Amino acid sequence: MRKIKELIIEKSLFSSALITIAITVGIVSVLAVETIRFFSEVSIIDFFTDTQWTPLFTEKHFGILPLLSGTLITSFIAIAVALPIGLSISIYLSEYAPKSFRKTVKPLLELLAAVPTVVYGFFALIVVTPFLQQIYPNLSGFNSLSAGIVMGIMIIPYVSSLSEDALHAVPKSLREASFGMGATKLQTAFKVMVPAASSGIIVSIILAISRAIGETMIVAIAAGQQPRLTLDPTVPIETITAYIVQVSLGDVQHGSLEYRTIFAAGITLFVFTFLLNTLSYRIRKKYQEKYE
Amino acid sequence: MNNVQKNRLKDQLFKYWGIFCTLIGLVLLFVFIGDILIDGISRIDWKFLTDLPSRKAEKSGIYTALMGSIWILLLTTLISFPIGVAAGIYLEEYANKNRFSSILEINISNLAGVPSIIYGLLGLEVFVRIMNLGASVLAGSLTLSLLILPIIIVATREAIKAVPSSIKDASYALGASKWQTIWNQVLPASGGGILTGVILALSRAVGETAPLIVVGALAYVPFAPQTPMDEFSVLPIQIFNWISRPQHGFIENAAAAIIILLLITFVMNGIAVYFRNKWQKKWS
Numbered sequence A: 001m002r003k004i005k006e007l008i009i010e011k012s013l014f015s016s017a018l019i020t021i022a023i024t025v026g027i028v029s030v031l032a033v034e035t036i037r038f039f040s041e042v043s044i045i046d047f048f049t050d051t052q053w054t055p056l057f058t059e060k061h062f063g064i065l066p067l068l069s070g071t072l073i074t075s076f077i078a079i080a081v082a083l084p085i086g087l088s089i090s091i092y093l094s095e096y097a098p099k100s101f102r103k104t105v106k107p108l109l110e111l112l113a114a115v116p117t118v119v120y121g122f123f124a125l126i127v128v129t130p131f132l133q134q135i136y137p138n139l140s141g142f143n144s145l146s147a148g149i150v151m152g153i154m155i156i157p158y159v160s161s162l163s164e165d166a167l168h169a170v171p172k173s174l175r176e177a178s179f180g181m182g183a184t185k186l187q188t189a190f191k192v193m194v195p196a197a198s199s200g201i202i203v204s205i206i207l208a209i210s211r212a213i214g215e216t217m218i219v220a221i222a223a224g225q226q227p228r229l230t231l232d233p234t235v236p237i238e239t240i241t242a243y244i245v246q247v248s249l250g251d252v253q254h255g256s257l258e259y260r261t262i263f264a265a266g267i268t269l270f271v272f273t274f275l276l277n278t279l280s281y282r283i284r285k286k287y288q289e290k291y292e
Numbered sequence B: 001m002n003n004v005q006k007n008r009l010k011d012q013l014f015k016y017w018g019i020f021c022t023l024i025g026l027v028l029l030f031v032f033i034g035d036i037l038i039d040g041i042s043r044i045d046w047k048f049l050t051d052l053p054s055r056k057a058e059k060s061g062i063y064t065a066l067m068g069s070i071w072i073l074l075l076t077t078l079i080s081f082p083i084g085v086a087a088g089i090y091l092e093e094y095a096n097k098n099r100f101s102s103i104l105e106i107n108i109s110n111l112a113g114v115p116s117i118i119y120g121l122l123g124l125e126v127f128v129r130i131m132n133l134g135a136s137v138l139a140g141s142l143t144l145s146l147l148i149l150p151i152i153i154v155a156t157r158e159a160i161k162a163v164p165s166s167i168k169d170a171s172y173a174l175g176a177s178k179w180q181t182i183w184n185q186v187l188p189a190s191g192g193g194i195l196t197g198v199i200l201a202l203s204r205a206v207g208e209t210a211p212l213i214v215v216g217a218l219a220y221v222p223f224a225p226q227t228p229m230d231e232f233s234v235l236p237i238q239i240f241n242w243i244s245r246p247q248h249g250f251i252e253n254a255a256a257a258i259i260i261l262l263l264i265t266f267v268m269n270g271i272a273v274y275f276r277n278k279w280q281k282k283w284s
Helices: A002-041 A044-049 A065-096 A099-114 A117-135 A144-169 A172-180 A185-196 A198-214 A217-222 A240-249 A257-291 B003-043 B046-050 B063-094 B099-111 B116-130 B137-161 B165-173 B178-207 B210-215 B235-243 B248-283
Strands: none
Touching: A002 A257, A002 B063, A002 B099, A002 B116, A002 B137, A002 B178, A065 A099, A065 A144, A065 A185, A065 A198, A065 A240, A065 A257, A065 B003, A099 A144, A099 B003, A099 B178, A099 B248, A117 A144, A117 A217, A117 B003, A117 B178, A117 B235, A117 B248, A144 A198, A144 A217, A144 B003, A172 A185, A185 A198, A185 B003, A198 A257, A198 B116, A217 A240, A217 B235, A240 A257, A240 B116, A240 B210, A257 B099, A257 B116, B003 B248, B046 B063, B063 B099, B063 B137, B063 B178, B063 B235, B063 B248, B099 B137, B116 B137, B116 B210, B137 B178, B137 B210, B165 B178, B178 B248, B210 B235, B235 B248
């Protein structure tokens, strides 16, 4: 009796774990099926080479490049903000700051990542854009610059927390040896600690990039809804995620070509983040083996 | 200035740069919150919480969106909590170290990195279309449950891992079965940690906007949901809708609604931190 009960419990726990596999299978098949249907109507060559994305207009073009460039430029700006600040924070907290300061500041910084993204969108549109317009009057009301900067602020804790953990995991003896040679804290940080923790730091940067590429509400609110192939951060653009939101808010018929575009856009996004996540997982596994 | 002095100066400069970087993020956060408070606090009163949405900014309230968020929160908890904890227990206590469990592990780590809007596409196709649930509270909750499942699983595993093996050994020595040991010893001992993870995951679900927009949650619903099959809106979508309107009155409304949303998020985070601290003390 007891054995049967134990077995039933184990099996039901196991099936809960299996749900996670089902989610992945679900995501991949949903995206794949709709995308295959999409490509039965739209040429795959046009999708990757056409420089216009206008599925909602009468003259339809299905080139993903404008959405891709929008996604990449906002992510690039975000990383350009988050990487130097986040890395400096992690080095300061692990090498310079008193322990008590570190203990108070870390959870406060993580609060930055807990704020809902729609709130950051509000900041970008209502606070940051008007502020930047005072410095640079030609800036459009919607632009990738303020969306990118605010997104960068949001992902600071992703870089700083994980990098700090990586620096923390470096054996103390390395640091002490460097001090023993007469190196300053700065020299020790950049010539010993950062190289030793490099794999962990790279993982944190990859995760931050992946987070930036998939971020939706900030760009949907503050970056505009005009897909265009440009690297100019001052004009309105549209990202992959913002396009999906735009279509979802409208009244698009299930099974129409417009409906399928969001899955084709979605699979592009999924492939990018999947590659980044897999890469970071590989590096993390390798790095765990090194120190354990 | 000799080399040693130069290096010391650089060291000092970096220290101040580090302090500056650490504070800049926090200062910006406080500036933003301060700005929102100035814009929105005067708008918040009992009427704002209990009024239905309206075309006129000064008459609009967040009642339907707030109720929608509460519905979503309750249903998402009911769905994701048991499944996530069960999967976490399986992976930590039952799974053998074989190829299959390492696939499970890689898969969960990958799912945690999938953008939330992709979960929206999954929910749209599977729950809204195939299972024919429509743009209902239930479809939205199922979608968000899948989204936060990886977070709950990882938190459960971490919490269980932290339970000293002596506790388990003692239980087995007394003749307890595996499940009796887990139910009577491991879970009570790791409860605080699990709870922390679940609350953090739920606080993320409350703030999610994109997947629910994709699933078809509405920006304007005249009534609060009565059953899980009703259409709904949530606070973040209401905020998004108000931000996209040009009239200044709606910006004020958005700021006021953001205050309520931040309050909910921060309170949930606070509770989570409280449980974590209480639980960490127990083992150290």
